Amino acid sequence: MAITAPRGTADILSPDILKWKYIENKIADISMRFGYSEIRTPVFEHTELFERGVGDTTDVVQKEMYTFNDKGGRSITLRPEGTASVARAFLEHNIYAQPLPAKLCYNITCYRYEKPQAGRLREFHQFGAECYGTSEPCVDAEVISLAKTILTELGIKKLNLNINSIGCPSCRKKYNEALKDYFRPYIEDGTLCQTCRDRFEKNPLRILDCKSPVCGEIADKAPVLLDYICEECHNHFEEVKKHLEAMGISYNVDGTIVRGLDYYTKTVFEFKTALQGTAGTVCGGGRYDGLIEELGGASTPGIGFAMGIERLILALEEADALPVLENAPDIFVANIGDETKLFVTALTDKLRKEGIKCERDLCGRSLKAQMKYADKCGARFSMVIGTDEAEKKTAMLKNMKEKAQTEVSLENLDELIKIVKE
Ligand code: HAM
Numbered sequence: 001m002a003i004t005a006p007r008g009t010a011d012i013l014s015p016d017i018l019k020w021k022y023i024e025n026k027i028a029d030i031s032m033r034f035g036y037s038e039i040r041t042p043v044f045e046h047t048e049l050f051e052r053g054v055g056d057t058t059d060v061v062q063k064e065m066y067t068f069n070d071k072g073g074r075s076i077t078l079r080p081e082g083t084a085s086v087a088r089a090f091l092e093h094n095i096y097a098q099p100l101p102a103k104l105c106y107n108i109t110c111y112r113y114e115k116p117q118a119g120r121l122r123e124f125h126q127f128g129a130e131c132y133g134t135s136e137p138c139v140d141a142e143v144i145s146l147a148k149t150i151l152t153e154l155g156i157k158k159l160n161l162n163i164n165s166i167g168c169p170s171c172r173k174k175y176n177e178a179l180k181d182y183f184r185p186y187i188e189d190g191t192l193c194q195t196c197r198d199r200f201e202k203n204p205l206r207i208l209d210c211k212s213p214v215c216g217e218i219a220d221k222a223p224v225l226l227d228y229i230c231e232e233c234h235n236h237f238e239e240v241k242k243h244l245e246a247m248g249i250s251y252n253v254d255g256t257i258v259r260g261l262d263y264y265t266k267t268v269f270e271f272k273t274a275l276q277g278t279a280g281t282v283c284g285g286g287r288y289d290g291l292i293e294e295l296g297g298a299s300t301p302g303i304g305f306a307m308g309i310e311r312l313i314l315a316l317e318e319a320d321a322l323p324v325l326e327n328a329p330d331i332f333v334a335n336i337g338d339e340t341k342l343f344v345t346a347l348t349d350k351l352r353k354e355g356i357k358c359e360r361d362l363c364g365r366s367l368k369a370q371m372k373y374a375d376k377c378g379a380r381f382s383m384v385i386g387t388d389e390a391e392k393k394t395a396m397l398k399n400m401k402e403k404a405q406t407e408v409s410l411e412n413l414d415e416l417i418k419i420v421k422e
Protein backbone atom coordinates (compact mmCIF):
# COMPACT_ATOMS: atom_id res chain seq x y z
CA MET A 1 0.00 0.00 0.00
CA ALA A 2 1.24 3.51 -0.83
CA ILE A 3 2.55 5.50 2.12
CA THR A 4 0.48 8.59 2.88
CA ALA A 5 1.17 11.61 5.09
CA PRO A 6 0.27 10.98 8.77
CA ARG A 7 -3.30 11.89 9.81
CA GLY A 8 -3.63 15.54 10.78
CA THR A 9 -0.69 16.69 8.67
CA ALA A 10 -0.80 18.33 5.26
CA ASP A 11 1.56 18.84 2.35
CA ILE A 12 1.55 22.39 1.04
CA LEU A 13 1.72 22.26 -2.72
CA SER A 14 1.92 24.77 -5.54
CA PRO A 15 -0.03 27.04 -6.11
CA ASP A 16 -1.17 27.09 -2.41
CA ILE A 17 2.38 27.84 -1.34
CA LEU A 18 1.95 31.30 -2.91
CA LYS A 19 -0.77 32.07 -0.34
CA TRP A 20 1.59 31.05 2.45
CA LYS A 21 4.43 33.22 1.11
CA TYR A 22 2.07 36.18 0.65
CA ILE A 23 0.77 35.87 4.23
CA GLU A 24 4.21 35.30 5.73
CA ASN A 25 5.64 38.35 3.94
CA LYS A 26 2.76 40.59 5.04
CA ILE A 27 3.07 39.41 8.64
CA ALA A 28 6.86 39.94 8.56
CA ASP A 29 6.38 43.54 7.32
CA ILE A 30 3.76 44.37 9.94
CA SER A 31 5.67 42.82 12.84
CA MET A 32 8.80 44.79 11.85
CA ARG A 33 6.67 47.93 11.87
CA PHE A 34 5.78 47.11 15.50
CA GLY A 35 9.47 46.57 16.37
CA TYR A 36 9.57 42.76 16.57
CA SER A 37 12.59 40.71 15.51
CA GLU A 38 12.43 37.08 14.53
CA ILE A 39 13.69 34.26 16.73
CA ARG A 40 14.10 30.61 15.65
CA THR A 41 14.05 27.86 18.23
CA PRO A 42 14.30 24.05 17.86
CA VAL A 43 11.35 21.90 16.82
CA PHE A 44 11.95 19.72 19.89
CA GLU A 45 12.71 20.61 23.48
CA HIS A 46 13.17 18.80 26.78
CA THR A 47 9.71 17.63 27.86
CA GLU A 48 10.17 19.33 31.23
CA LEU A 49 10.04 22.75 29.54
CA PHE A 50 6.40 22.27 28.56
CA GLU A 51 5.46 20.44 31.77
CA ARG A 52 6.70 23.41 33.79
CA GLY A 53 5.88 26.19 31.31
CA VAL A 54 2.54 25.16 29.83
CA GLY A 55 1.52 23.23 32.96
CA ASP A 56 1.15 19.54 33.72
CA THR A 57 -2.62 19.71 34.30
CA THR A 58 -3.40 21.21 30.86
CA ASP A 59 -4.92 19.19 28.02
CA VAL A 60 -1.92 20.09 25.87
CA VAL A 61 0.56 18.47 28.28
CA GLN A 62 -1.65 15.67 29.61
CA LYS A 63 -3.13 14.48 26.33
CA GLU A 64 -1.70 16.11 23.25
CA MET A 65 2.09 16.14 23.28
CA TYR A 66 4.29 14.10 20.96
CA THR A 67 6.75 12.87 23.56
CA PHE A 68 9.42 10.20 23.15
CA ASN A 69 12.77 9.13 24.58
CA ASP A 70 15.72 9.85 22.30
CA LYS A 71 18.59 7.38 21.87
CA GLY A 72 20.29 8.93 24.91
CA GLY A 73 17.22 8.15 27.05
CA ARG A 74 16.16 11.84 27.39
CA SER A 75 12.48 12.70 27.27
CA ILE A 76 11.96 14.92 24.24
CA THR A 77 8.77 16.66 23.05
CA LEU A 78 7.89 18.17 19.68
CA ARG A 79 6.87 21.74 20.58
CA PRO A 80 3.09 22.05 21.01
CA GLU A 81 3.43 25.88 21.02
CA GLY A 82 6.11 28.57 20.92
CA THR A 83 5.85 30.64 24.12
CA ALA A 84 7.70 28.22 26.41
CA SER A 85 10.54 27.79 23.88
CA VAL A 86 10.98 31.54 23.41
CA ALA A 87 10.95 32.04 27.20
CA ARG A 88 13.65 29.36 27.52
CA ALA A 89 15.75 31.10 24.85
CA PHE A 90 15.17 34.48 26.55
CA LEU A 91 16.78 33.05 29.69
CA GLU A 92 19.43 30.90 28.03
CA HIS A 93 20.83 33.77 25.96
CA ASN A 94 20.53 36.45 28.67
CA ILE A 95 18.20 38.47 26.47
CA TYR A 96 16.87 39.94 29.74
CA ALA A 97 20.22 41.75 30.10
CA GLN A 98 19.66 43.69 26.87
CA PRO A 99 17.55 46.86 26.79
CA LEU A 100 13.96 45.88 27.49
CA PRO A 101 11.32 45.36 26.30
CA ALA A 102 12.48 42.44 24.16
CA LYS A 103 10.05 42.03 21.26
CA LEU A 104 10.41 38.62 19.61
CA CYS A 105 8.35 36.92 16.93
CA TYR A 106 8.39 33.54 15.26
CA ASN A 107 6.95 31.38 12.48
CA ILE A 108 6.84 27.78 13.61
CA THR A 109 5.28 24.39 13.14
CA CYS A 110 3.57 23.01 16.26
CA TYR A 111 2.55 19.46 17.13
CA ARG A 112 -0.53 18.44 19.09
CA TYR A 113 -2.16 15.02 19.12
CA GLU A 114 -5.72 16.29 18.62
CA LYS A 115 -8.70 14.95 16.72
CA PRO A 116 -8.22 16.39 13.23
CA GLN A 117 -11.09 18.49 11.81
CA ALA A 118 -11.49 21.73 9.84
CA GLY A 119 -8.86 24.13 11.21
CA ARG A 120 -7.47 21.57 13.67
CA LEU A 121 -4.40 19.62 12.68
CA ARG A 122 -1.71 17.58 14.41
CA GLU A 123 1.03 19.53 12.68
CA PHE A 124 0.06 23.16 12.23
CA HIS A 125 1.75 26.52 11.77
CA GLN A 126 1.75 29.50 14.09
CA PHE A 127 2.94 33.05 13.84
CA GLY A 128 3.61 34.26 17.36
CA ALA A 129 4.85 37.42 19.05
CA GLU A 130 6.15 37.82 22.61
CA CYS A 131 7.08 41.00 24.49
CA TYR A 132 9.15 40.72 27.70
CA GLY A 133 10.13 43.10 30.44
CA THR A 134 7.14 45.33 31.08
CA SER A 135 3.77 44.97 32.73
CA GLU A 136 2.48 48.38 31.55
CA PRO A 137 -1.13 48.06 30.31
CA CYS A 138 -0.20 49.90 27.10
CA VAL A 139 1.92 46.84 26.14
CA ASP A 140 -1.12 44.56 26.38
CA ALA A 141 -2.99 46.92 24.07
CA GLU A 142 -0.05 47.21 21.66
CA VAL A 143 0.28 43.42 21.41
CA ILE A 144 -3.45 43.11 20.75
CA SER A 145 -3.14 45.88 18.16
CA LEU A 146 -0.32 43.98 16.38
CA ALA A 147 -2.56 40.90 16.08
CA LYS A 148 -5.50 42.99 14.93
CA THR A 149 -3.41 44.92 12.39
CA ILE A 150 -2.18 41.64 10.87
CA LEU A 151 -5.69 40.20 10.63
CA THR A 152 -7.30 43.34 9.22
CA GLU A 153 -4.50 44.28 6.82
CA LEU A 154 -4.69 40.75 5.44
CA GLY A 155 -8.35 41.43 4.76
CA ILE A 156 -10.41 39.69 7.46
CA LYS A 157 -13.51 41.80 7.85
CA LYS A 158 -15.71 40.03 10.38
CA LEU A 159 -13.45 39.90 13.40
CA ASN A 160 -14.37 39.81 17.09
CA LEU A 161 -11.90 40.54 19.85
CA ASN A 162 -12.81 38.95 23.19
CA ILE A 163 -10.81 39.94 26.24
CA ASN A 164 -10.76 38.95 29.89
CA SER A 165 -8.56 39.24 32.94
CA ILE A 166 -7.73 36.04 34.78
CA GLY A 167 -5.92 37.84 37.59
CA CYS A 168 -2.72 37.03 39.43
CA PRO A 169 -1.88 34.05 41.71
CA SER A 170 -3.32 35.88 44.71
CA CYS A 171 -6.76 36.44 43.12
CA ARG A 172 -6.57 32.89 41.74
CA LYS A 173 -6.41 31.45 45.29
CA LYS A 174 -9.77 32.96 46.22
CA TYR A 175 -11.25 31.94 42.90
CA ASN A 176 -9.98 28.35 43.15
CA GLU A 177 -11.83 27.99 46.47
CA ALA A 178 -15.05 29.28 44.85
CA LEU A 179 -14.58 26.89 41.92
CA LYS A 180 -14.02 23.95 44.23
CA ASP A 181 -17.15 24.80 46.20
CA TYR A 182 -19.07 24.88 42.92
CA PHE A 183 -17.63 21.65 41.46
CA ARG A 184 -17.54 19.61 44.72
CA PRO A 185 -21.10 18.19 44.41
CA TYR A 186 -20.33 17.02 40.85
CA ILE A 187 -17.13 15.34 42.08
CA GLU A 188 -19.05 13.64 44.87
CA ASP A 189 -21.82 12.35 42.61
CA GLY A 190 -19.29 11.26 39.95
CA THR A 191 -20.63 13.46 37.10
CA LEU A 192 -17.28 15.01 36.18
CA CYS A 193 -14.85 12.94 34.08
CA GLN A 194 -11.78 11.29 35.59
CA THR A 195 -9.38 13.96 34.24
CA CYS A 196 -11.47 16.72 35.83
CA ARG A 197 -11.57 14.81 39.10
CA ASP A 198 -7.77 14.72 39.06
CA ARG A 199 -7.69 18.44 38.25
CA PHE A 200 -10.09 19.30 41.09
CA GLU A 201 -7.39 19.41 43.79
CA LYS A 202 -4.39 20.43 41.68
CA ASN A 203 -5.83 23.05 39.32
CA PRO A 204 -9.65 23.40 39.27
CA LEU A 205 -9.40 26.17 36.63
CA ARG A 206 -8.55 23.53 34.03
CA ILE A 207 -11.96 21.87 34.52
CA LEU A 208 -13.31 24.90 32.64
CA ASP A 209 -11.66 23.87 29.37
CA CYS A 210 -12.48 20.15 29.49
CA LYS A 211 -13.70 19.07 26.05
CA SER A 212 -16.22 16.52 27.43
CA PRO A 213 -19.78 17.83 26.77
CA VAL A 214 -21.00 16.78 30.24
CA CYS A 215 -18.18 18.63 32.04
CA GLY A 216 -18.60 21.55 29.60
CA GLU A 217 -22.29 21.97 30.49
CA ILE A 218 -21.49 22.05 34.22
CA ALA A 219 -18.52 24.40 33.67
CA ASP A 220 -20.75 26.87 31.78
CA LYS A 221 -22.48 27.82 35.05
CA ALA A 222 -19.30 28.00 37.17
CA PRO A 223 -18.27 31.25 38.92
CA VAL A 224 -16.43 33.68 36.62
CA LEU A 225 -12.83 34.65 37.41
CA LEU A 226 -13.37 38.29 36.49
CA ASP A 227 -15.63 38.64 39.58
CA TYR A 228 -12.74 37.56 41.85
CA ILE A 229 -9.81 39.64 40.61
CA CYS A 230 -7.95 41.91 43.07
CA GLU A 231 -7.84 45.68 42.85
CA GLU A 232 -4.46 45.79 41.11
CA CYS A 233 -5.56 43.34 38.41
CA HIS A 234 -8.87 45.17 38.05
CA ASN A 235 -7.09 48.53 37.58
CA HIS A 236 -4.64 46.98 35.11
CA PHE A 237 -7.53 45.58 33.06
CA GLU A 238 -9.34 48.94 33.09
CA GLU A 239 -6.18 50.64 31.77
CA VAL A 240 -5.77 48.02 29.01
CA LYS A 241 -9.32 48.75 27.90
CA LYS A 242 -8.62 52.51 27.82
CA HIS A 243 -5.55 51.98 25.62
CA LEU A 244 -7.59 49.79 23.27
CA GLU A 245 -10.25 52.49 23.10
CA ALA A 246 -7.55 55.12 22.38
CA MET A 247 -6.70 53.10 19.23
CA GLY A 248 -10.36 52.61 18.29
CA ILE A 249 -10.11 48.86 18.83
CA SER A 250 -13.50 47.48 19.80
CA TYR A 251 -13.71 44.48 22.13
CA ASN A 252 -16.14 42.34 24.11
CA VAL A 253 -15.33 41.42 27.67
CA ASP A 254 -15.89 37.68 27.90
CA GLY A 255 -15.52 36.39 31.45
CA THR A 256 -15.51 32.78 30.29
CA ILE A 257 -12.14 32.99 28.48
CA VAL A 258 -9.55 31.22 30.64
CA ARG A 259 -7.27 29.91 27.83
CA GLY A 260 -5.98 26.35 27.88
CA LEU A 261 -2.41 26.97 29.04
CA ASP A 262 -1.32 27.49 32.66
CA TYR A 263 1.11 30.36 32.31
CA TYR A 264 -1.46 33.12 31.83
CA THR A 265 -2.02 35.96 34.31
CA LYS A 266 -4.15 39.13 33.98
CA THR A 267 -5.07 39.98 30.35
CA VAL A 268 -6.12 37.15 28.02
CA PHE A 269 -7.67 37.55 24.59
CA GLU A 270 -8.92 35.73 21.51
CA PHE A 271 -9.79 36.87 18.01
CA LYS A 272 -12.70 35.06 16.39
CA THR A 273 -13.59 35.17 12.69
CA ALA A 274 -16.90 34.41 10.98
CA LEU A 275 -15.93 30.73 10.66
CA GLN A 276 -17.90 28.30 12.83
CA GLY A 277 -16.49 26.24 15.71
CA THR A 278 -12.84 25.71 16.49
CA ALA A 279 -11.75 27.05 13.12
CA GLY A 280 -13.16 30.47 14.08
CA THR A 281 -10.56 31.13 16.80
CA VAL A 282 -7.74 32.35 14.69
CA CYS A 283 -5.57 33.93 17.37
CA GLY A 284 -5.13 33.64 21.12
CA GLY A 285 -2.81 35.15 23.67
CA GLY A 286 -2.32 36.88 26.94
CA ARG A 287 -0.01 38.03 29.68
CA TYR A 288 2.23 35.56 31.51
CA ASP A 289 4.01 37.43 34.30
CA GLY A 290 5.06 34.27 36.16
CA LEU A 291 6.48 32.16 33.32
CA ILE A 292 10.10 33.34 33.34
CA GLU A 293 10.29 32.81 37.10
CA GLU A 294 8.69 29.37 36.72
CA LEU A 295 11.51 28.48 34.32
CA GLY A 296 14.18 29.57 36.82
CA GLY A 297 14.73 33.23 35.88
CA ALA A 298 14.16 36.47 37.77
CA SER A 299 10.60 37.75 37.83
CA THR A 300 10.00 39.21 34.34
CA PRO A 301 6.59 40.10 32.94
CA GLY A 302 5.66 39.00 29.43
CA ILE A 303 2.75 39.03 27.02
CA GLY A 304 2.15 37.62 23.56
CA PHE A 305 -0.13 35.80 21.16
CA ALA A 306 -0.07 33.22 18.42
CA MET A 307 -2.23 32.86 15.34
CA GLY A 308 -2.84 29.63 13.47
CA ILE A 309 -1.87 30.07 9.83
CA GLU A 310 -4.12 27.25 8.54
CA ARG A 311 -7.10 28.91 10.27
CA LEU A 312 -6.03 32.28 8.95
CA ILE A 313 -6.01 30.90 5.39
CA LEU A 314 -9.48 29.37 5.90
CA ALA A 315 -10.78 32.74 7.12
CA LEU A 316 -9.12 34.65 4.26
CA GLU A 317 -10.60 32.23 1.73
CA GLU A 318 -14.03 32.55 3.34
CA ALA A 319 -13.75 36.36 3.14
CA ASP A 320 -12.46 36.10 -0.44
CA ALA A 321 -9.62 38.33 0.72
CA LEU A 322 -6.66 36.71 -0.99
CA PRO A 323 -5.40 38.45 -4.14
CA VAL A 324 -4.92 36.43 -7.33
CA LEU A 325 -1.49 34.96 -6.84
CA GLU A 326 0.46 33.32 -9.60
CA ASN A 327 4.01 32.43 -10.39
CA ALA A 328 3.67 32.20 -14.17
CA PRO A 329 6.75 32.77 -16.34
CA ASP A 330 7.11 36.18 -17.99
CA ILE A 331 8.28 34.50 -21.15
CA PHE A 332 8.57 31.05 -22.68
CA VAL A 333 11.42 30.66 -25.16
CA ALA A 334 10.71 27.77 -27.55
CA ASN A 335 13.26 26.11 -29.80
CA ILE A 336 12.73 24.52 -33.23
CA GLY A 337 14.61 21.21 -33.32
CA ASP A 338 17.91 20.51 -31.58
CA GLU A 339 20.03 23.06 -33.49
CA THR A 340 18.98 26.09 -31.43
CA LYS A 341 18.98 24.47 -27.98
CA LEU A 342 22.38 25.94 -27.04
CA PHE A 343 21.30 29.38 -28.24
CA VAL A 344 18.16 29.11 -26.06
CA THR A 345 20.27 27.98 -23.08
CA ALA A 346 22.43 31.12 -23.34
CA LEU A 347 19.45 33.42 -24.00
CA THR A 348 17.29 32.19 -21.10
CA ASP A 349 20.30 32.37 -18.78
CA LYS A 350 20.88 36.04 -19.76
CA LEU A 351 17.19 36.89 -19.31
CA ARG A 352 17.05 35.29 -15.85
CA LYS A 353 20.10 37.27 -14.79
CA GLU A 354 18.19 40.40 -15.85
CA GLY A 355 15.37 39.44 -13.48
CA ILE A 356 13.00 37.99 -16.10
CA LYS A 357 11.02 34.85 -15.11
CA CYS A 358 11.91 32.69 -18.03
CA GLU A 359 11.04 29.12 -19.06
CA ARG A 360 12.22 26.91 -21.92
CA ASP A 361 11.64 23.34 -23.02
CA LEU A 362 13.40 20.81 -20.79
CA CYS A 363 11.63 17.68 -22.06
CA GLY A 364 12.48 17.50 -25.77
CA ARG A 365 8.95 18.45 -26.84
CA SER A 366 7.89 19.31 -30.39
CA LEU A 367 7.27 23.01 -31.13
CA LYS A 368 3.50 22.45 -30.99
CA ALA A 369 3.77 20.72 -27.61
CA GLN A 370 6.10 23.47 -26.33
CA MET A 371 3.53 26.15 -27.20
CA LYS A 372 0.77 24.15 -25.52
CA TYR A 373 2.94 23.90 -22.42
CA ALA A 374 3.72 27.66 -22.53
CA ASP A 375 -0.01 28.33 -22.60
CA LYS A 376 -0.70 25.91 -19.70
CA CYS A 377 1.89 27.50 -17.45
CA GLY A 378 0.42 30.92 -18.15
CA ALA A 379 3.47 32.53 -19.81
CA ARG A 380 2.67 36.15 -20.71
CA PHE A 381 5.01 36.19 -23.70
CA SER A 382 6.56 33.60 -25.96
CA MET A 383 9.29 33.55 -28.55
CA VAL A 384 10.25 30.85 -31.06
CA ILE A 385 13.94 30.39 -31.89
CA GLY A 386 14.78 28.62 -35.16
CA THR A 387 18.10 28.67 -37.01
CA ASP A 388 17.01 31.88 -38.80
CA GLU A 389 16.38 33.73 -35.53
CA ALA A 390 19.62 32.42 -34.05
CA GLU A 391 21.62 33.61 -37.06
CA LYS A 392 19.94 37.01 -37.48
CA LYS A 393 19.71 37.53 -33.70
CA THR A 394 16.17 38.82 -33.93
CA ALA A 395 12.89 37.11 -33.06
CA MET A 396 9.17 37.82 -32.82
CA LEU A 397 8.04 38.43 -29.25
CA LYS A 398 4.42 37.31 -28.92
CA ASN A 399 1.98 38.57 -26.32
CA MET A 400 0.13 35.34 -25.49
CA LYS A 401 -3.16 37.04 -24.58
CA GLU A 402 -3.40 39.78 -27.16
CA LYS A 403 -1.57 37.72 -29.80
CA ALA A 404 0.29 40.89 -30.90
CA GLN A 405 3.87 40.33 -32.13
CA THR A 406 6.88 42.67 -31.99
CA GLU A 407 10.25 42.05 -33.56
CA VAL A 408 13.01 42.33 -30.94
CA SER A 409 16.79 42.11 -31.00
CA LEU A 410 18.40 39.13 -29.28
CA GLU A 411 21.78 40.85 -29.26
CA ASN A 412 20.80 43.89 -27.28
CA LEU A 413 18.06 42.65 -24.94
CA ASP A 414 16.98 46.10 -23.67
CA GLU A 415 13.81 46.38 -25.75
CA LEU A 416 12.74 42.79 -25.06
CA ILE A 417 13.27 43.30 -21.32
CA LYS A 418 11.40 46.62 -21.38
CA ILE A 419 8.34 45.09 -23.05
CA VAL A 420 8.29 42.01 -20.80
CA LYS A 421 8.71 44.02 -17.58
CA GLU A 422 5.96 46.52 -18.40
P1 HAM B 1 -3.23 28.55 21.53
O1 HAM B 1 -4.54 29.22 21.74
O2 HAM B 1 -3.06 27.19 22.04
O3 HAM B 1 -2.14 29.52 22.16
O4 HAM B 1 -2.90 28.56 19.99
C1 HAM B 1 -2.87 29.76 19.25
C2 HAM B 1 -3.55 29.57 17.91
O5 HAM B 1 -2.96 28.45 17.23
C3 HAM B 1 -5.02 29.21 17.99
O6 HAM B 1 -5.81 30.37 18.13
C4 HAM B 1 -5.24 28.56 16.65
O7 HAM B 1 -5.44 29.53 15.65
C5 HAM B 1 -3.94 27.84 16.42
N1 HAM B 1 -4.06 26.40 16.77
C6 HAM B 1 -4.02 25.84 17.99
N2 HAM B 1 -4.16 24.50 17.92
C7 HAM B 1 -4.29 24.21 16.61
C8 HAM B 1 -4.46 23.01 15.87
N3 HAM B 1 -4.49 21.80 16.46
N4 HAM B 1 -4.59 23.08 14.52
C9 HAM B 1 -4.54 24.28 13.88
N5 HAM B 1 -4.36 25.46 14.53
C10 HAM B 1 -4.24 25.42 15.87
C11 HAM B 1 -0.80 29.27 22.13
O8 HAM B 1 -0.26 28.41 21.47
C12 HAM B 1 0.00 30.29 22.92
N6 HAM B 1 1.41 29.93 22.87
C13 HAM B 1 -0.25 31.68 22.40
C14 HAM B 1 0.52 32.72 23.15
C15 HAM B 1 1.67 33.31 22.78
N7 HAM B 1 0.18 33.20 24.33
C16 HAM B 1 1.10 34.07 24.71
N8 HAM B 1 2.03 34.13 23.78
